[in-house]
Amino acid sequence: MVDILITGFPRSGTTLVTSLLNSQPNVIALAEPLVVPEGLDRHAAVAYIVSCVAQFRASALAGAPLPTKHVDGKIPDNWVEPPQHHGILRRVLEQWGALTFDKPLGPDFTLAVKHPAEFTALADLLVAHFPIYTMVRDPLTVLAAWQTVDMPVNRGHMPNLERFAPAAWKEQLDAIGDPLERQVKLLEFQLRTYLSLPNGRVLRYEDLVADPRETLAPICPGTSDYPECSAFDPVQRYAGVDFAALMKRLQPLMPMVEHLYPDFRDRWEAKLPARTMVAKGEGNLLPQASSAPGPHAADAPRAFVMGAYIPAGGTHMAYEIGRVASEQIGMTCYAVQCAAENPDESIFEYPTRFATVTREALPEMVRPQDVLICNPSFSNGIVGLTHHCRKLMYVQGFSTFAVLDRWFDRHVAVGGFVQDFLANVYGLEAPIIRPFVDPDGAVSPFWWNRAPNSVWFYLKGDEALQTALLARLRQEVRSIDAGVASAVDWEGAILRAGDCKQPELLRKLGERRHLVTLAVCEGFGLVPLEAMAMGTMVLGFDGFGGRDYMRSGANCRVHPYPNLTGIAQDLVNAFRYPDLAAAIAGRGQATAARYSRDRFRKAWQRELETLIAR
The missing domain is CATH 3.40.50 (Rossmann fold)
Structure with a gap:
């Protein structure tokens, strides 16, 4: 053997x-x-x-x-x-x-x-x-x-x-x-x-x-x-390849090299003068293919954001990383259009507009020094294999792909749950950069000035499942306290993901006392955190990823899926004991304040600068 x-x-x-x-x-x-x-x-x-x-x-x-x-x-x-x-x-x-x-x-x-x-x-x-x-x-x-x-x-x-x-x-x-x-x-x-x-x-x-x-x-x-x-x-x-420049860099290792190859120096000295190109300098060892705009390898790296204008939370955070690359590092940034998405028709606002390139044209445009910023929802295995540049993935979830695209140079996790998921399933050691919430300009009434028993039911994901969960929650609440169930305008309290533009979403989140999130799988759960920022009490499922910031009983009242009975009891208690609900909402607002745009931008600036220095 x-x-x-x-x-x-x-x-x-x-x-x-x-x-x-x-x-x-x-x-x-x-x-x-x-x-x-x-x-x-x-x-x-x-x-x-x-x-x-x-x-x-x-x-x-x-x-x-x-x-x-x-x-x-x-x-x-x-x-x-x-x-x-x-x-x-x-x-x-x-x-x-x-x-x-x-x-x-x-x-x-x-x-x-x-x-x-x-x-x-x-x-x-x-x-x-x-x-x-x-x-x-x-x-x-x-x-x-x-x-x-x-x-x-x-x-x-x-x-x-x-x-x-x-x-x-x-x-x-x-x-x-x-x-x-x-x-x-x-x-x-x-x-x-x-x-x-x-x-x-x-x-x-x-x-x-x-x-x-x-x-x-x-x-x-x-x-x-x-x-x-x-x-x-x-x-x-x-x-x-500039062999002469490489040979110069190898000189300190020559004793070990010649132990393995005694004729190394003589063989290459005979070969190099007649065969190598004129030296281009040690910083330019491999000329790159021309591609417009910016055809030369010595050009500064550019950033390309996949699906930057797709109206979804994950792609919007990728757009914000592009803003960091553009505004804080000085990189030219492009939005990669994947379908017919249009920034003028999005639910989000885009203070900085990037030039747009099509996804079909992208592989021929990128150069090795460029940076492609991508979400895992594009994980079909082809992106990493076919785009020859620096590739950065901001992993903001775990349920939008079948198999993670491992052909990336760097994976960054949105939070602790996703970080553990990447480590346990893919053996990846990913750092964490958490997203931000930015309620600047959004004004919300004092919690006690909002309508008593007012609530939003936040639905995200499979529509049939979300509808069934809301119906079951209504039954559970009715079985605990029929008076509370009758006090809720169930049909008028539905808030679906993507139904309104971001400023309107923040306004709505801040006009009611409670938000019940029924989203089952969240990489982080940005909308509940935004509700906290608006001084609203958050209840519902933790969405797995929400465990990064949700502390049930302290800044929210949440449960792991599928504990609808616990959610129903929490909602009844919130209506019965508004003093407790207001206190939880206040601590939630303090939690959200820690997820600032400034922290996000500084963390991503360090990450991008490290990546482009490699």
């Missing part, structure tokens, strides 16, 4: 190794099958990896499907598209799922599992449990390849390596803003790690493509023929 781990530089041939090993009998090689849960320290992560490898072996012997990255059901030799020679970053075509390896296996079959990032960061601990082999490749070629791919490493990030790397080194990396300098720092860490492995554990890509059987012999005897491998000239393949 042999269980082997494979790691290596990104773009060094680790996927090729996996593909070649799978061509051999009695061998299964998995490509990045693991998702290490959040919250584990280095030792717990190693224990998790050990248990997963044991499970993979047991599942393989049982003929069960095994998790792996793949492309259309196969593990290819490379899952990044070929260079396009027009400056557009190359897409990663990988998919993730369970594959069945239809091949006979003996109990002693070889199981290889490859992960470039996690296994490198944890190599000092994993080496006590498994043989670890690493793929290396000419570091200048690797660095050139990183300039051409739409991967985090293009911007100087390897999230899963950074997650488990020693804290002191991580602090040094975090202090670096320049993407190329970060890339060199990552290469340094990987080189030191690989050179510390036992003898014979470092495999060179150049040797692999020349003779796969001999190179992979330490892992697998290679009893069947290997597929033919092809080599290429990196300068031709990565046309437009």
Whole structure:
């Protein structure tokens, strides 16, 4: 029984190794099958990896499907598209799922599992449990390849390596803003790690493509023929990359590089003068494709807000992020039109109007330095894969998509419930930036001056369900106190999401004493918070996401879905004991005051500045 781990530089041939090993009998090689849960320290992560490898072996012997990255059901030799020679970053075509390896296996079959990032960061601990082999490749070629791919490493990030790397080194990396300098720092860490492995554990890509059987012999005897491998000239393949500038950046790492490639300096000095383009300067290593407006890579980054003028709370908050990019950072901002939405016909007001581009034209307009701001409601998997720029998702809910688009550089959660959802379901560690409420200019009467027993029933979501819930609530109230039930104008007290413009909504929220929200699923629950800001007592469902700010009995009276009986009793009590209701409304107003526009704008300015500095 042999269980082997494979790691290596990104773009060094680790996927090729996996593909070649799978061509051999009695061998299964998995490509990045693991998702290490959040919250584990280095030792717990190693224990998790050990248990997963044991499970993979047991599942393989049982003929069960095994998790792996793949492309259309196969593990290819490379899952990044070929260079396009027009400056557009190359897409990663990988998919993730369970594959069945239809091949006979003996109990002693070889199981290889490859992960470039996690296994490198944890190599000092994993080496006590498994043989670890690493793929290396000419570091200048690797660095050139990183300039051409739409991967985090293009911007100087390897999230899963950074997650488990020693804290002191991580602090040094975090202090670096320049993407190329970060890339060199990552290469340094990987080189030191690989050179510390036992003898014979470092495999060179150049040797692999020349003779796969001999190179992979330490892992697998290679009893069947290997597929033919092809080599290429990196300068031709990565046309437009300034190799001379990259070579200069690699000089501090030369002792380690030459330990692996003794002829490195002589080989490249012979190649570079005749083959490279005239140096363009170290800040412009890869020219970008022309796209109007702003055709040059050196141009400042622009912001594109998906569906900015769609009349919904989530897209309106995305519009507000666009305002931060435009007004506080000075970025040119565009609204991406998804259908026939029109800012003049929206329920929201737009003090700053952005130029509009169509969603169809967007993929050809964006450049790697641009920022696409998007909501998870657009999560069909295509947006992240097909837009080659910096991608930022403000996750303001959990019920508007089937599967979250993971092809984004950054996910930011609207609150604690969504943050936990992203961590538990997708393994994402998302920061929180909460939305704001802005009642400025909206005047509401003193609570005691509002009509006694006045109430709004806020309905949002599936209309049939909301109507049924309101009817059931009416029955529940009648069964508790028929007098209270008869005091409510049930038909005239319905407030549906999206039925009125924002100023009118605020006015309505502030004209009655109570708001009962029947929204079942809310990422945050902005309308109840706006009701609090208007001095209105909030009752109803917490909507899950509302738990971020709702404190039942203190600033509201809410219950988890589907406790309608509790809501009915709360409404009856609010009518019976107005002093208590007024006190709760007052504390709610104090809560809403903490969700200011200024706090929102400062948080998003920091987030955007960090993103565009990568």
